[in-house]
Amino acid sequence: MTAYLLAIGIMAAIYVLLTLGLTLQYGLTGLVNFGHVGFFAIGAYASALLSLQGVPLPLTFLAAALAAAIAAWPIGLVALRLREDYFAVVTLGFGETVRLAITSEGWLTNGVQGIPGIPRLFSAMPVGLPEALATFAVIALACTVAALMLRRIAASPFGRVIGAIRDNEDALKALGKDPARFKLQVMMLGSALAGIAGAFYGHYITYLSPDQFIPLVTFYAWMAMIMGGVGRVSGAVVGAALLMAFLEGTRFLRDFIPGVSEVEMASVRLGAVGLALVLFTLFRPQGLMGDYRK
Amino acid sequence: MTLAIRDIAVAFGGFKALDGISLEMPEQGLVGIIGPNGAGKSTLFSVISGFIAADAGSVALDGRALDRLGPAARARRGLVRTFQVPREFAHLTVRDNLMAAAPGQSGEHLLGLFLRPGRVRAEESRLRDAAQETIDFLRLGPVADQQAGRLSGGQKKLVELGRALMAKPRMILLDEPFAGVNAVLVEEIAARITELNARGIGFLIIEHDLQALSRLVPRMAVMDRGRLLADGTPAAVLADARVREAYLGGVAA
Numbered sequence: 001m002t003a004y005l006l007a008i009g010i011m012a013a014i015y016v017l018l019t020l021g022l023t024l025q026y027g028l029t030g031l032v033n034f035g036h037v038g039f040f041a042i043g044a045y046a047s048a049l050l051s052l053q054g055v056p057l058p059l060t061f062l063a064a065a066l067a068a069a070i071a072a073w074p075i076g077l078v079a080l081r082l083r084e085d086y087f088a089v090v091t092l093g094f095g096e097t098v099r100l101a102i103t104s105e106g107w108l109t110n111g112v113q114g115i116p117g118i119p120r121l122f123s124a125m126p127v128g129l130p131e132a133l134a135t136f137a138v139i140a141l142a143c144t145v146a147a148l149m150l151r152r153i154a155a156s157p158f159g160r161v162i163g164a165i166r167d168n169e170d171a172l173k174a175l176g177k178d179p180a181r182f183k184l185q186v187m188m189l190g191s192a193l194a195g196i197a198g199a200f201y202g203h204y205i206t207y208l209s210p211d212q213f214i215p216l217v218t219f220y221a222w223m224a225m226i227m228g229g230v231g232r233v234s235g236a237v238v239g240a241a242l243l244m245a246f247l248e249g250t251r252f253l254r255d256f257i258p259g260v261s262e263v264e265m266a267s268v269r270l271g272a273v274g275l276a277l278v279l280f281t282l283f284r285p286q287g288l289m290g291d292y293r294k
Numbered sequence: 295m296t297l298a299i300r301d302i303a304v305a306f307g308g309f310k311a312l313d314g315i316s317l318e319m320p321e322q323g324l325v326g327i328i329g330p331n332g333a334g335k336s337t338l339f340s341v342i343s344g345f346i347a348a349d350a351g352s353v354a355l356d357g358r359a360l361d362r363l364g365p366a367a368r369a370r371r372g373l374v375r376t377f378q379v380p381r382e383f384a385h386l387t388v389r390d391n392l393m394a395a396a397p398g399q400s401g402e403h404l405l406g407l408f409l410r411p412g413r414v415r416a417e418e419s420r421l422r423d424a425a426q427e428t429i430d431f432l433r434l435g436p437v438a439d440q441q442a443g444r445l446s447g448g449q450k451k452l453v454e455l456g457r458a459l460m461a462k463p464r465m466i467l468l469d470e471p472f473a474g475v476n477a478v479l480v481e482e483i484a485a486r487i488t489e490l491n492a493r494g495i496g497f498l499i500i501e502h503d504l505q506a507l508s509r510l511v512p513r514m515a516v517m518d519r520g521r522l523l524a525d526g527t528p529a530a531v532l533a534d535a536r537v538r539e540a541y542l543g544g545v546a547a
Contacts, residue, residue, distance in 0.1 A: 149408075156414065157401030160394045164383045167443075171381035174343060175395045175461045176369030177402075185404060 006132045008248050010204055013139040014197050015240035018217075019224040020146050020233070021193035027231030028154055029186045030166030031079055032088040035095030036194050036221055039068040041213040042098060043195025044202040045109060048118040051203070057121065061199045068195025069188040071098075076187035080180045095215055103210040114209030121203050139200050143237070146193055150233045162186055216270075220247075223273065227280050229287030238288050246273050295356055295372060295464040295496055296321050302341055302351035304334075304520075311337040313520035314351070319465070323496045324487070326507045326528070329517035330540060335500045336378050338517070339467050342498075343375040344368045355465075370397070372464030376457075376471065378500070380450035384443025388434050391442050391453050392425040393418075395460035428456045431486065433479060448474030455483070465496035472503045484510045508532065516540070 018040060025031040043064035050060040075094055079087050102109045109115065121138060125131040153159050164172045165179045172179055202208050220243060228239020250269040254260055260268060280287070297319035304312040312334045319325060327335050340346040342353050344365040353360045360368055369375075383391050399421070400406040401414035429438045432452040437445055442453050451474055458466050472480045484506060491497055501507040508514065508528035516524040516531055518540040524531045531537055 153404070153407070156407050157393070157399040157418065158404060158407055160386065160390050161402055163386050163390070164394045167383040167385055168381045170345065170365070171377065171383065171457075172394070173365040174345075174369055174375050174377070174381075175457060176366050176374070176397055178364075178366045182402075189404070 003129060003132060006129070006136055008244050010132070010136050010139060012241050012244035013136065013143050014201050014204070015221060015224055015243060016143045016237050017139070017146060017197035017200065018194055018221045019228070019236040019240045020143070020150055021190035021197070022221050022225050023231065023233060023236045024150055024153070024193070025186055025190040027225060027235075028150075028159060028166065029162040029183065030084070031183060031186060031190075032084050033091045033187075033190070034088050034215070034218055034222075035075070035091035035093070035098075036191075037213050037215060037217040038091075038095035038098035039072060039191035039194035040198040040201070040217060041095075041102060041210075042071050043068045043198030044208055044213075045102065045115075045198075046195070047199035048115055048202040048208055049108070051119050052115070052117070057119070057203070061196060064195040064199035065192040066195075068198070069192040072188045072191035073184070075191075076184035079183050079187060092215065092218075095213075095218060099210050099213045102213065109208075109210075112210060114207055116207050118202050118206045118208065120206060121200075135204060139204075142196065142200070146196075147233050147237060154233065158182070223277050225287075226277065227287055229289035232287070232289045235287050235289040242288070243273070246276055297323075297342070297373070297465060297496070297498070298354045298357070299338070299342065300352050300354075302338065302348045302353070304337055304341060304346060304348050310520050312341065312348070315517070315520065315522050316351075317515060317522065317525070319496055319498060321496070322491060322494055323465075323498070324491045324511050324513070325498050326511040326514040327498065327500045327517060328502070328504065328507065328514060328531075329523070332519075333517040334520040335517055336469055337520075339375055339469055339498075339500065342467060343373065369461065369463075372462075373467070374458045374461045374463035374465070375467040376451075376454040376469050378469040378473075380447070380454050382442035382445070382450050382453050385441055388438050388440060388442050388445070388453055388456075389422075389425055389429065392428055392456050392460045393421050395457040396421050396424065397462055425460065428459055432456050432483075446474065448476065451475055452479075452483075459490075463495060465498070468497060468499045468501075470500055470502060472501055472506055480506050504532070 018036065022033065022036055025033045046067040047060040047064040050063055051057060075091060078090055082090060103111055121135045122131050125134065161177060162182050165182055169179050224239035224243040225236060227242050229235030247269065250272045253268065254265045299315065299317040301314050301316055302312050303314050315338060329335055337346060341348045344363055355371055355373060383394060386394065399417060400410065401417060407414055429435055432455065434449065434452055437449060442450065451471060455471055471483065487497055487510060499507065499511065512527065514528045514531045515522060516537045523540055524534045524537050
């Protein structure tokens with residue numbers, strides 16, 4: 001039971017990192033990124049492939065963050081020119097493009113067969129409770145650092161400007177500030193967080209294949225953000241925990257619903273999460289922690 | 295700072311919003327713009343500030359053409375505008391609205407933020423004082439820590455004005471600064487504009503409150519259908535028969 005809870009905790013922490021990236025991009029700046037999973041995938045593959053070449057893990061994590069941030073650069077440039085809704089479509093397309101690239105560039109990614117045997121975070125320790133605990137501790141530490149960094153940004157002059165971008169870009173321009181640089185940096189920093197989340201994911205699951213990087217991952221992060229409270233750093237943490245509780249909790253629904261197969265149950269779970277999201281937007285639109293509008 | 299607007303034309307489809315308008319703002323100018331709705335006043339502001347590209351004509355600041363510069367670059371040269379319909383940063387507090395407008399903050403750079411926290415803190419504390427002064431002057435004290443989106447229309451106008459002042463402008467384009475602002479405060483703001491003008495800041499002011507405006511500005515330009523109809527002292531302009539015809543619809547005033 002402890003091992004199971006720890007496994008959920010690790011996945012929740014990975015989603016916290018992923019959601020924090022969205023909180024910076026959407027919650028604080030208003031950029032609608034529907035391709036978050038693409039940066040998650042880039043980070044996961046970058047770190048996994050480098051580590052299999054014998055590069056030490058801290059460096060592969062750095063590479064994961066850098067690769068995701070660099071991939072976000074052209075997307076950030078696009079964001080400067082597009083209206084919010086078009087940008088959402090472009091990022092959605094980007095996420096899918098990354099997945100297709102992973103599928104078809106077999107020489108690098110081994111295509112649909114995937115990459116097995118990715119080293120774990122603590123490969124010197126035997127698989128077991130202490131190892132899982134250590135892994136959880138490291139990811140939780142990363143989440144804490146990221147959350148504190150975001151808090152600092154949100155409360156800073158930089159945070160004020162991105163809040164102004166979210167509220168009224170033209171007014172900011174009229175005051176002599178170019179939204180461009182800020183949006184670009186936000187896009188890259190948020191993606192770097194997704195990249196690090198991806199690296200943790202790869203080294204935890206130890207196997208990567210393209211079908212792990214479907215758009216649903218992006219929308220799980222969106223759900224976590226909405227349930228926790230848009231634009232709140234604490235919201236990302238609480239929301240991701242809640243999301244995992246829902247995803248895992250609905251697993252046990254099958255015991256109470258007769259005549260539902262394992263495969264059908266996956267759809268029922270998704271439906272349950274969707275229902276939760278609908279109920280949230282109806283009855284607590286500001287999320288659990290309240291959002292920036294309150 | 296001088297502003298020269300020459301033969302500006304802007305058409306939206308077949309509608310000529312601006313039809314070859316020219317206007318000179320001398321150093322330290324204080325000029326009012328009046329005209330009926332749809333005369334093109336706000337469009338002219340958008341052209342001057344770089345939000346709308348003119349089909350023809352040019353805008354020059356201190357003799358240098360601005361036409362290739364975007365709005366932010368023009369604002370950095372000291373030309374700051376406000377909007378007719380307030381564009382407050384709705385989810386930021388009034389205080390943060392004002393502080394966001396100040397130029398040259400090292401805390402707006404991520405590196406500066408994390409590598410020089412002391413310097414950022416010192417700047418913030420100075421900026422907070424400057425914002426407080428503006429808040430006190432505009433009597434926004436009671437709502438200083440409320441989200442700007444929750445203010446009344448008149449209060450939002452004041453936030454717009456406050457932001458423009460915080461941006462360290464050399465010339466301000468005010469689009470109906472008195473709309474929705476109570477009469478006592480209108481007089482105080484007018485007095486402050488006079489004072490700022492004496493210190494060297496130029497003002498170009500669109501305003502429908504003719505009484506307040508004619509007390510404030512020594513010179514008034516009248517626009518109608520995208521053209522300049524008259525330009526002179528308020529008394530002369532308001533006595534002009536064509537102005538009365540266009541602006542007051544022929545009603546004896």
